Amino acid sequence: MTLPVIIVGAGLAGWSTARELRKLDSATPLLLITADRGDFYAKPSLSNAFAQGRTPEQLVGTPAGPMAQTHHVTLVAHTRVLAIDPARGVVTTPGGEFTYRDLVLATGAQPIRVPIAGNAADQVLSVNSLQDFEIFHTHLMNASGAQGHDKRIVIMGAGLIGCEFANDLAGAGYQVSVVDPAARPLAALLPAPAGEALRDALHNLGIAWHFNATVAAVDRPTGTGALQVSLSNGVQIDADIVLSAIGLRADTALAQAAGLACERGIVVDTALQTSAAHIYALGDGAQYASAGGRTLPFVMPIMNAARALAATLAGQRTELAFPLMPVTVKTPALPIVIAAPTPGLHGEWTGPEPGLWQFIGTRNQSLGFVLTGPHTARRSEQSRLVQV
Ligand SMILES: Cc1cc2nc3c(=O)[nH]c(=O)nc-3n(C[C@H](O)[C@H](O)[C@H](O)COP(=O)(O)OP(=O)(O)OC[C@H]3O[C@@H](n4cnc5c(N)ncnc54)[C@H](O)[C@@H]3O)c2cc1C
Structure with missing residues (x-):
């Protein structure tokens, strides 16, 4: 019997991993266990839905059923994983145990x-x-x-x-x-x-x-x-x-109880493996070695991590290297793009023009930038100048 890859969590991290893995591997059984309904939705749209008059139902991108069907996923919805036994390679739910070949923790974060x-x-x-x-x-x-x-x-x-x-x-x-x-x-x-x-x-x-x-x-x-x-x-x-809206904290309870290394998030190496063999993590719950041990609770890191993890799960161990990932702040009153400097780097903010700030390092290089208003269109130009 071929053991499945089990993904825990149906957020952007869970579904993106399933989608990316299916591009490389159509054969391995894929089981997705999630505490919620499993509908695919873009979480960023939650904070700009009112001005557009969108109801919660209208925010569902693809309902759980069709999503599972498209990606040949066996969906176990409304089910919380209660425990992981890394030695036996099983997860426990209220409905029983599931044995995995590889386990992906995409369990997100919780509001502080x-x-x-x-x-x-x-x-x-x-x-x-x-x-x-x-x-x-x-x-x-x-x-x-x-x-x-x-x-x-x-x-x-x-x-x-x-x-x-x-x-x-x-x-x-x-x-x-x-x-x-x-x-x-x-x-x-x-x-x-x-x-x-x-x-x-x-x-x-x-x-x-x-x-x-x-x-x-x-x-x-x-x-x-x-x-x-x-x-x-x-x-x-x-x-x-x-x-x-005072912030989120990575949800590490499940991983911690299973004895996996956790700090600000579930600690993963540059190939997204946790401290246990065959167990991986990504998304808001992960603390990435590829980001200097930071959590990165944003969409672009998840897309990059899901692609790298899918390649590893398909048999080609892949190291994750994050590109520069500027974040767009969805404040139409003053649109903003932020490419934050890596914490700990020395430098200072300068404002060479109205609407543009650069974080200039000790060797006079740009380490990050902020663009506001119409200058947000200069995101690519400023990204090319950043030396990470
Ligand atoms: C309002 C808002 C606006 C945002 N806007 C932006 C933006 O504009 N740009 C940007 O880059 N980022 C934005 N973000 C951040 C981005 O949306 C998140 O980084 C991303 O959606 C996190 O996805 P995730 O899959 O890691 O976690 P989640 O979406 O939290 O998914 C976690 C999943 O795990 C499941 N789960 C947890 N524990 C268990 C368990 N024990 N058993 C089974 N299932 C479990 C949950 O049910 C859920 O399905 C925004 C976030 C919010 C809240």
Whole structure:
């Protein structure tokens, strides 16, 4: 009997691995086990769906059934892998054990949660999956309190996802406030003038910023429908919904329990193998040797990793070398492209022209860049200048 390759997780990493492997190998049985429905969708579209008036159903790219059929995959949906036994080469689910030839962990990341006081702290939402988005969408449609587009949303976090949701929801007419401990949006990624330009562009869209502050408590005082959000600086904001977008943490619980090396993510070598033979990982859950031991929770790293892993699984051990992968921030109020310098490299941001910043290293070379507004069209030109 030919043992299958088992993939755990039906996100972009899981499905991309299946698709890439099928290009090279049509014979090996492929089993995909996933806790969710298994529908294929583009997660980035979750943070620009409202302005386009797209419902959760409209965000499904290919439903699970046709996706499995196209790629000759046996799909085991609504099933959580509970344990891995690397010595026996089996995974355990509530429905029984499955034996693998090779195992791919594509289990993603989980939203970070911080302690918040108040009787409605458990009503803070976060969106990291289509299911989360369905819940958020339903809450937004049903929220009591203000009517229609007068609904008030407080977003915790002015990072990539917080800013994208803020732009999307404000663009769709909702009243949006954003709370962040930093002094401006995307503070960890952008040089100060670029962050200030984004702050101003989103302010002009009606977004109320609350910088140098965090959400301390969320309450629903009896007798009213609205939430009361108390900030660390004493400010109080009334809201219909609170959305947390303070970041993700790689989901390492399953790998860790199986004894696999985990740090910020599941540790993988340059061929995406974990510390156990025949077990691989990629996607938001992986910590890549090819990226200097970083996690890379973005689409382009997943596409590159899936291609390399498929070649390895098809019998040709392939080392992964990431190219430069600039990230597009989906803030139409001020479009931004970021090619962040590798953490730890020495240099400083310079702004040679309006809308262009380069991170210049000690040998006067470009190590990264930021483009805003119409200058985002210069992504290829600036990418060619970067020396990684
Ligand atoms: C709102 C939003 C917008 C984004 N926009 C962009 C963008 O514009 N550009 C960009 O590059 N990146 C963007 N990203 C990041 C990008 O979408 C992610 O990096 C990518 O989708 C992660 O895919 P994944 O397959 O690794 O993880 P996930 O999509 O999280 O998939 C994990 C899968 O594993 C399953 N699973 C987990 N544990 C188990 C278990 N024990 N048993 C069985 N199944 C399990 C889950 O059910 C799920 O199917 C965005 C992210 C978000 C949240």
